[in-house]
Amino acid sequence: MIANLALYFAEHTLFAHTFTWVWGPFRARLPEPGTLSPIALAITLAALVMTFVLKWPMLRILGICAPLGMGTVLLP
Numbered sequence: 001m002i003a004n005l006a007l008y009f010a011e012h013t014l015f016a017h018t019f020t021w022v023w024g025p026f027r028a029r030l031p032e033p034g035t036l037s038p039i040a041l042a043i044t045l046a047a048l049v050m051t052f053v054l055k056w057p058m059l060r061i062l063g064i065c066a067p068l069g070m071g072t073v074l075l076p
Contacts, residue, residue, distance in 0.1 A: 014040050039072045 011018060015031035047065050050056045 010044075013037075014044065040069075043068050043072075 016035035017032045018029050021028045050061045
């Protein structure tokens with residue numbers, strides 16, 4: 001359940017649009033690759049480096065990434 005939620009947020013944060021892929025009884029929501037947000041991808045990659053390479057605590061990472069994300073929305 002946590003992994004599903006993480007994938008949902010990643011899909012809707014990194015990509016502007018998704019589509020439903022249907023193959024017989026199977027359905028999957030897939031992102032449109034052309035709608036990838038390079039700024040969101042850069043913040044995600046920075047967070048991954050801080051988490052797995054630098055092994056920083058999560059509150060420090062959130063304290064850095066949250067203002068970056070808000071800045072991308074608030075600044076033109």
